[in-house]
Amino acid sequence: MSTTTAQRTTSATSATSAGYRTLWRWHFYAGLFVMPFLVVLAITGTLYCFQPQIEPLLYPHHLIVAPQATPRLTEDALLAKARAAMPADARAVTAPIANAPERSTEFIFRLANGEKQSVYLNPYNGEVLGTLSVERRFMQVGRMLHRKLLLGKPGELLMELAACWTLVMIGTGVALWWPREKTTARAALLPRFSLRGRALWKNLHTVMGIWLALGTLAFVLSGLPWTGSWGKQFKALASAANLGAPPGSWGGLPLRSAMPGMVMDDLPLPLTPWAVGNTPVPQSADAHAAQALPLGRIVALVASLGVPGGYDIVLPTSATGVYTVSYFPADPKDERTLYIDQYSGAVLKDIRYGHYGAVSKAVSYGTSLHMGRYFGVANQILCAAISLGLAGMAVTGCVMWWKRRPQRSLGAPSRERAAPPMRGWKTGLVLLGIVFPLMGATLLAVWLADRTIFGRVARQPA
Template sequence: MTTVSDLSPTKADSPVLSRRFYITAWRWHFYAGLYVAPFMIMLAVTGLMMLWTATLFGRDGEKTYTVEPQAAISSVSEQAGAATLEIPGQIIQYIAPRTPEQAALFRINLGDASYMVAVDPYRAEVLGHWDRRTGLYDLADNVHGTLLIGTFGDRLIEIAAGFGIVLVVTGLYLWWPRDGRGLGSVLVPQLSAKGRQLWKSLHLTIGFYASLFLVVFLLSGLTWAGVWGEKFTQAWSTFPAEKWDNVPLSDKTHASMNHGGVKQVPWTLEQTPMPASGSQAGVTGTPEGQPVTLDAVVSLARIIGFDQRFQLAFPGDETAVWTISRDTMSNDGANPLDDRTVHVDQYTGRILADVGFNDYGAAGKAMAAGVAFHEGDMGLWNLVLVNIVCLSVIFLSVSGFVMWWKRRPKGAARLMAPTVGEHGPLWKTGAFVMLATALLFPLTGVVLLAVLLLDLLVFRHIAPLKKALS
């Protein structure tokens, strides 16, 4: 949208100039959409797959089996013993049931393989087991994050997310009512329109409402990306381990608790060093003078407030710790304010660190809430809203293609991008948006600069190529 700083009073009244700026924004929207739309469809479809797989079966498969509640619950050590009889390997993790009707889960590593074992918590009987992270949820998650091509895929998606912000900003500029029309003409779709005009009206209206949430989805997703997230945003938002008084630290960070590309650790803790076992640091946890057993640590978790579902990571080596955690990102609960991570010395049972939502910095709190919202973990309303947003994104991507196809003359051997016409004065607001995008999202900025250089040095000097891309 133009501002006073963009135009002089005389120029601001010029419909020709206003039209030129409109077409410039449309042109940016068009080219950004060419790259972004396929990614948006992929992200929305895989997001829906993860959402419904987690809803119906559980992110870790915890809803696959149901049990009949009994008067007494077997000790967790008995349950673990049954699990290791099924898979004779090393127990890595215990996941407590969310409801009395759900099974307890144990993650067990055997060689290079990792399994989940479901156990009836009342009878300590194994209900079944499966390969960990090989289900539909995990396939969708890997496509969603890396396109199944690792780091290169992560970078492509990060670039698309950055251009997605450009798409939202230019889309809102195009959405703003003009030519004497009121807000009602764009807040409500004109269902009486026909053909391309109907598609345009639906695209405008749905795009406006979806954009209010799409920016949240894009930013919360970007914070997991390899460059903007891990190297740019997460680095200065990491929880400071110095807040743990006189606690020995490990060479490993919390990210070592993640499994492959699957994120299980709160965003703000990923780059924070883990505390180390083997000292008298910390405060009293399990009863002093008694062995620090699985049952003792689970009992401690219940005493300090971990009810219903929580996760317990076992010590992996001689300096590692027991880690009790609950966070919305891992589908443990529906309220980010309840996120909590507690580390316990494996030898003394003393609590070395206790980090909750209130201990996070501003960015960490925003991410805890943003990721929970992104994943639809905050209740039925969130589940419904994420479904609507994903379906809206798919519609916007498809309708953009349909509008282009209907506008494009039959047999045209070029893209038919919006044409600005003769050069005019600089659109300062638009230039600022592009500059801000380049500075805020480095990968997107690099690609934007590369495209501009290619246009200046190559595209406009090769007539067939210039025509095809115009």
């Protein structure tokens, strides 16, 4: 080999090594921040995914009844019994409608202190089976941990940041794995249990990461539209561009102006289709001399419109309120939102999947898959495998760091003096920072900290 050729080879190897270490450094920073949140997301997400199976086991005496041959009591009779069992100042706000013969009937009340409480009844004889706090139910606590760490808005922003930084972790992780020398698919995609020590942990971490990368990306992209900062702005932008729920979703009947500031997301519903979250809630015609239609009439009307059981009805709480029906099934194509005048029974608005814009349709399918609802138990198992696999990634990453950590140091991979420009990666990070401004601010902060605080150049073992 000539001297010139040898110099070129050495230079190329050095550049590749420098690029590798730069990617590794950013992968380390992303993992350092993301991994603790991924453990929380993995555990709470898996539990919430199996909510239909878990809740009956946690609250069997509240949720499960023995099916009987006798007819069920009417919704109005059951609602009257529920009201009698609750404090006088409690107000019924939501009626989940479930027709399964083995399930109890539930009504949700808002107490005088603002808390919500569910009361459960045997639909065959009206026996009150007990009450549960809506906010303190096990699955609701898990859901709030998943969304905002039980910390309110700050926790919600932290979880959003963790999701955005996961994109950096995925990108740098795939780049670190990408074969730089001739290798077989088996060596790249299957773990090598013959290795020992840190080499085995690194191999497990790498292979698991590649298998989980696509599912993790799908999780992140389908979850971000529900976040409180970026997701809220994204929803507003989609609606403004007629890519969410366009004005064409309004029914043919003339509508009174909506209640000031009241949109679908403000209603006491456990889940609301993403597409209709910003939809204004219309009003009933204020008919002082008329009596509001009973709940049973509304249930019969909804059935005649082709909506099966498994939906929620928000009850009107004022003279101009409406009955709001939210049907949020596993298949997004069947989603339905109806607003019904409480006096005349007129359908003021009927929003269906066909009215959604392109973005809302995509988000609806992403949500159903994200929650493990779209194709039944197989979807639940797939989501659980991805979630628990991410928790495993956190464990292997921590073990690798622990085994190579230096004393009295963060242990970040060192930065090379002659690192290549890596313009493509820098451009990608800038674009991510523009699309996700909150992430962009933290990217800048990490970059500044990396240059000023953690700017060591000494090599550490790979």
